[in-house]
Amino acid sequence: MYRYKITIAYDGTNFAGFQKQPHQRTVEGVLERAVNKIAKEPAKLIKVYGSGRTDAGVHALGQVVHFDIPFNLANNAMLHALNSILPLDVEVLAVQQVSEAFHARYGTKGKRYCYRLALGEFVDPFKRHYTGHWKFPLDITAIQTALPDLLGKHDFTTFCASGGHTKTNIREIYEATATYNAQENEVVFEFYGSGFLYNMVRIMVAVLIEIGSGKRPVHDISRLIAAKDRNEARQTAPASGLYLKKVYYPAEFEK
């Protein structure tokens, strides 16, 4: 078997999330169909393995997936074959043949997400599926002051929605930034960490919006982390603003 690592982008708007589900259009489902069409192995379903799930409406700029096929196809041929089969809301950006030591899910070293939050009184029609929206005043300096409180290794139970299945809620955040883009009238959040719990980025963004609108003290995050209680952070920012930007692997698997 030959193992392929592929990097994909998708517009999450018309998908019921990444993970395959019966009677639902999912990213995993359309990928699996494309890979099996190329592999032409009717006897056995070839499975695809993503670095992790994304929810319905969440986008990807650099999701990573692996699968095995029984013959050797050049990377560029695989890229063209997949893109010619896949629907237009999924694009394969890169293909790399890797050893069987590579696993898209269990081999990750870190992930980077961004969240686009559109400001302004009304929703821009061209952004309705591609940003969250906040129409009230937002103190971006307060948010930027709060962000370092997220950095480091913490138990993020407060920032974890039920429905995830993980052994531990300890994650490390390496970078957390918020940048105001004046031309777009958007705040772009970016988070780089060892991994993220279920809905963690969207809960962090919701807490940061509360801080930016004066509903929480600027340094409430340290208290929230210590509380280890989701009831302390009940809001979740909408899926439409969230992008899985990059998945990190050990150097030998990075092109």
Place this chain on the structure above:
Amino acid sequence: MYRYKITIAYDGTNFAGFQKQPHQRTVEGVLERAVNKIAKEPAKLIKVYGSGRTDAGVHALGQVVHFDIPFNLANNAMLHALNSILPLDVEVLAVQQVSEAFHARYGTKGKRYCYRLALGEFVDPFKRHYTGHWKFPLDITAIQTALPDLLGKHDFTTFCASGGHTKTNIREIYEATATYNAQENEVVFEFYGSGFLYNMVRIMVAVLIEIGSGKRPVHDISRLIAAKDRNEARQTAPASGLYLKKVYYPAEFEK
């Protein structure tokens, strides 16, 4: 009656164009419903008048519409009322009460369109509804050399699809530009003129792509204009890249 001039943006993806049609979702249809909901005049349907039609899938950044309602509502109250009723793919950007001398369609002085053409081998999932796509090499300098041939007053019959209803095919083009945006890997065309015939911008873009890919001589446009024959320019660039950017009126109606 009180006449309102409104400026709107819309994502044309999920509309069967601007013009009202039975059993179809149209921009005119959703606007008319919103205006009549506000006017509360069950006895008489209030009509809305656009500056012109846009086809299915064509977007607007500054379409202009007028309508009359039987009572005086402040501009800002009208803005909020409309945006609270309209679906999220239409946004009212500005509202201005105007005299009855204003007519959105018959009073136009000019229009500005832009066309976004994405380059690159594959379609970016986030651009599939918002750009045209060209995957072959494109000589943008050749296009820029050709553009001045469009300027001035001409009979644009060659650039007019059947289905339009106009007294004359003479129009004047004041500006025609093409700019390469390296960050987006897109060519953005912009056309400002007295008015545009049915499909005229999309036919011009298709001809310019042919010039940029060496399928036509750089200065073929003068010959095409002289030919007055649509069969000389058979291609039409996809609707998804086209944006009605601005509609111009005499100074007294411009805020």
